[in-house]
Amino acid sequence: MRAHSATLTICGKDLRQELRTRESFTSAFFFSLLIQIVFSFSFDFQSLGLGFEDVGAGILWITLTFSAILSLQNSFLIEREKNCLAGLALCPCDPSAVFLGKFLANSLFVLAVQVLILPIASLFFGYDLLRVLPGLCLVVTVNAVGFSALGTLFAAISVRTRRSELLLPLLLLPAATPVVIWGVKATRLCLAGRPLDSYGYLVALSACFGVIFTVAGVLLFDYVMEE
Amino acid sequence: MKNLNYLFWAYTLIWIVLAGYLFSLSIRLRAISSQIRRLKSRLPGGSEG
Amino acid sequence: MHRGLELALFFLVAALMILSLYCVFQVVPNEVTMGAVQRIFYFHVPSAWVAFLAFFVVFVSSMLYLATRRLLWDVVANAAAELGVLFCGIVLFTGPIWARPVWGTWWTWEARLTTTLVLEMVFLAYLVLRTQAENRAQAARLSAVVGIVGFLDVPIIYYSVQIWRGHHPIVFKSSGGQGLEPIMLKTFMLCMTTFTLLFLLLLAMRIRLGLLQEWVAELKEQDSIPGA
Numbered sequence: 001m002r003a004h005s006a007t008l009t010i011c012g013k014d015l016r017q018e019l020r021t022r023e024s025f026t027s028a029f030f031f032s033l034l035i036q037i038v039f040s041f042s043f044d045f046q047s048l049g050l051g052f053e054d055v056g057a058g059i060l061w062i063t064l065t066f067s068a069i070l071s072l073q074n075s076f077l078i079e080r081e082k083n084c085l086a087g088l089a090l091c092p093c094d095p096s097a098v099f100l101g102k103f104l105a106n107s108l109f110v111l112a113v114q115v116l117i118l119p120i121a122s123l124f125f126g127y128d129l130l131r132v133l134p135g136l137c138l139v140v141t142v143n144a145v146g147f148s149a150l151g152t153l154f155a156a157i158s159v160r161t162r163r164s165e166l167l168l169p170l171l172l173l174p175a176a177t178p179v180v181i182w183g184v185k186a187t188r189l190c191l192a193g194r195p196l197d198s199y200g201y202l203v204a205l206s207a208c209f210g211v212i213f214t215v216a217g218v219l220l221f222d223y224v225m226e227e
Numbered sequence: 228m229k230n231l232n233y234l235f236w237a238y239t240l241i242w243i244v245l246a247g248y249l250f251s252l253s254i255r256l257r258a259i260s261s262q263i264r265r266l267k268s269r270l271p272g273g274s275e276g
Numbered sequence: 277m278h279r280g281l282e283l284a285l286f287f288l289v290a291a292l293m294i295l296s297l298y299c300v301f302q303v304v305p306n307e308v309t310m311g312a313v314q315r316i317f318y319f320h321v322p323s324a325w326v327a328f329l330a331f332f333v334v335f336v337s338s339m340l341y342l343a344t345r346r347l348l349w350d351v352v353a354n355a356a357a358e359l360g361v362l363f364c365g366i367v368l369f370t371g372p373i374w375a376r377p378v379w380g381t382w383w384t385w386e387a388r389l390t391t392t393l394v395l396e397m398v399f400l401a402y403l404v405l406r407t408q409a410e411n412r413a414q415a416a417r418l419s420a421v422v423g424i425v426g427f428l429d430v431p432i433i434y435y436s437v438q439i440w441r442g443h444h445p446i447v448f449k450s451s452g453g454q455g456l457e458p459i460m461l462k463t464f465m466l467c468m469t470t471f472t473l474l475f476l477l478l479l480a481m482r483i484r485l486g487l488l489q490e491w492v493a494e495l496k497e498q499d500s501i502p503g504a
Contacts, residue, residue: 153425157418161408170404171422174397175429178436185440202439209432216428220421223342230313230377237316237373241323241366245474248362252481259488266495 006093010101014075015108024074024109028067032117035063036124045125052127057187059125061180063117064110064144065173071109072151073168075102076159085159089225099152099221103214106155107148114140127191135190135199142203143183146210147176153217156224182206282484285477292470299463316374318464322471323366324392329475330360331395331427334402338423341416350416351486353423355479357402363475364396387441391434398426412493 018024039059045051079085091098118136122129129136151172158167186202300318307314333356341349371389372382383389402422409415 150425153421157405157421160410160414160418161405162410163408167401167405167408170397170401174394174401175426175433177394178429178432181436181440205436205439212428212432213425216425220424223417223421226417230311233313233373233377234315237313237370238319240369240373241319244362244366244369248478252478252485256481256485256488259485259492262492263488266492270499 004097006091006097007100007104010088010091010098011104011108014102014105017078018105018109024071024078025112027074028070028109028113029116031070032063032067032113033120035059035066036117036121040124052121052125053188053191053193056121056125056127056191057184060118060121060140060187061184063121064114064140064183065147065176065180067113067117068110068144068147068151069169069172071113072106072148072155072172073159073165075106075109075152076155077164080159080164085225086227089227095222095225096218098225099156099217100214102156103149103152103217106152107145110144110148111141114144132190132193135196136187138196139183139186139190139199139203139206142210143179143186143206146179146206146213147183149210149213149217150176150179153213153220153224156221160224179206179209182209282477282480285473285480289470289473289477292466292473296463296467296470299466304460304463305457310378313374313377316370318467319471320367320370320374321464322468323363323370324388325468326471326475327360327363327367327392327395328430329472330356330363330479331399331430333479334360334423335427338420338427341420342424347412347416347490348487350420351483351490352479353420354406355482355486357399357419357423358482359475359478360399361396361403362478364392364399367392368396385441387434387437390441391437394433394437395430398429402426 036059039062043050043055045055076085079088088098089095118129118140121127151168154171154175155168158164158171161167182202182205186199186206189199189202296318300315304315304318306312334353337349337353337356340346341353368389371392375384375386375389376382402419405422406415406419409418
């Protein structure tokens, strides 16, 4: 089977499954929503005199990080529960195509949740996101994709172990520190209304991160999928 | 000279950590040696290559 | 490693350690701005170097394991990871002890300390993964992948934390910021050598333990000896 068609097939399978059940999306979305609500209770921004520009980056990225972990976990947990891990491993195609398919689907899931969460955050925290939308979309997309690249590989690793729910965050969070740092910094500059030149280099760095770990995933996925 | 307190604790901690690790290594080595002895005694002939 | 060689290395490390301690406490002059507490630097930085070296060993042996599937390389990777946790821990203990009298605070999100903290978490995740795998072969294989990816991440993490912090506090300057005095530099290099050899010694011992454990596990499987 040609590699790119295998990739698209796997991605399509995951998307169709998700559209049918909407399990992963709903849980990730409601989880993100709850995090936003808890933040509002924990830090009373208005009384502290802080605006969304000050704390929005942190909130958005904590939300994205934890809901992305949920999505990533789910994408492989579903395979394990339905005993499909072996099926994935035995696909008549390059294992890297399986990785790319999964990675594409995971990136789309993470971004889909963000599409809904950003307007809600805008509503909760009284901030007009439309002014900074293009820049914000760029930052969120590039960083979410980078996060998914590493996350897909680590999710595939952790799903095969006994305590997969514990292991994925344990593995992913320290390793994804760069993308979180760059994402938060870029988002903060973006929300403050700064032009793209001031945070463009951070987006470029995150893009490099994504590329490096996509390549790493492509090369190493074979070893992970062995039985 | 109060800083000497911190200096002392820093080096003492380093020593404790290293000594602790060496101790744990020796305990594990002793455990594995006794396992090997037990295994050897259970084998026919009493000795293993 | 041959027992004789290991013993020789042990005595060498012991002698160098004594010499290092002598130099750090008797030979080297007091640092101008920080006073006596700056001497922590002579063991703090070599520990960080050893933690990095350990990670490098994990990286190389992980690749060798995936290429050859010889369990020896997995034993080496595991041993190096354990030592990495140990020496990262030393850096994370001595850092705050140094920071407290100098900057007035126990913890500071300074670039290098933060990087070491993240590195420690990566090492720990590596070790936890090994315990949670379903069988020996899977533990070796999955942790090898994590070891490779983790090491590739190390420079990226370091760089990103530098960007985050935006500045680089100069903590290793002696008299009037003219760089390290020669005697300080020599003592520092001596400590680096001592710690590197200490790492090699501990690595050899830990590998020996690991190989014995593999051997026993293999024997138990082969001969199906109950109990033991």
